[in-house]
Amino acid sequence: MITQLIILAFVMLAAVILGLAEIFFLPGLTLAGIGGVLFATGGLxxxxxxxxxxxxxxxxxSAVVFVIGFVWLMRSRSLNKLALHTDVDSRLESSRDLGIKEGDEGITLSRLAPIGKAQFGTVSVEAKSETEFIDEKTPVVIVRVEGYHVIVRRK
Structure with missing residues (x-):
C-alpha cells in the first residue's frame, strides 16, 4: 500500500510538472500537455x-500543488530570463518617403518573379514587375509608386 501511494504521488507530481511546463514553456498543444492530462487522468x-x-x-x-507551482512560476524572476525584452521602434516607410518617384531608373538586385529587390540610386526597395519576370541585374524603370509598392518594367 505504501509503495502504491509513493508511485501515485510521483505520477501526480509528473502530471503537475507537465501541466505547468505546457502552460509556461511549451505553448500550444504539445506532448507535455497530452502527457500531463494522461498522467492526471490515470493517477486519479x-x-x-x-x-x-x-x-x-x-x-x-495535486490541485493545491498545481496552484502553488503556478503562483510561484508567475512571481518567479527566472521566467524573466526567458522573456523577450526588446521593443520594436522601427516603422515602415513609404517608397515616396524614400525619395522614389515614377520614371526613376535602377537595377534589379534579385529576380522579380514577380516581386523581388531593386535598387534606385542608393535606396534598395521591394519592387514588383508590371507584367513579366525580370532577371537579376536588369535595368528597370519605375512605372508607378502605390504606397509601399514600387511597380517596375524593363528599361
Whole structure:
C-alpha cells in the first residue's frame, strides 16, 4: 500500500510538472500537455480505485500543488530570463518617403518573379514587375509608386 501511494504521488507530481511546463514553456498543444492530462487522468483513476478518501486527498493535494507551482512560476524572476525584452521602434516607410518617384531608373538586385529587390540610386526597395519576370541585374524603370509598392518594367 505504501509503495502504491509513493508511485501515485510521483505520477501526480509528473502530471503537475507537465501541466505547468505546457502552460509556461511549451505553448500550444504539445506532448507535455497530452502527457500531463494522461498522467492526471490515470493517477486519479488509480487513486479512486484505492478508495474514495485516497482519491479525494489525491485530487485536492495535486490541485493545491498545481496552484502553488503556478503562483510561484508567475512571481518567479527566472521566467524573466526567458522573456523577450526588446521593443520594436522601427516603422515602415513609404517608397515616396524614400525619395522614389515614377520614371526613376535602377537595377534589379534579385529576380522579380514577380516581386523581388531593386535598387534606385542608393535606396534598395521591394519592387514588383508590371507584367513579366525580370532577371537579376536588369535595368528597370519605375512605372508607378502605390504606397509601399514600387511597380517596375524593363528599361
Amino acid at each position: 483513476y488509480w487513486a479512486y480505485s484505492m478508495g474514495m478518501l485516497v482519491g479525494n486527498v489525491t485530487l485536492i493535494a
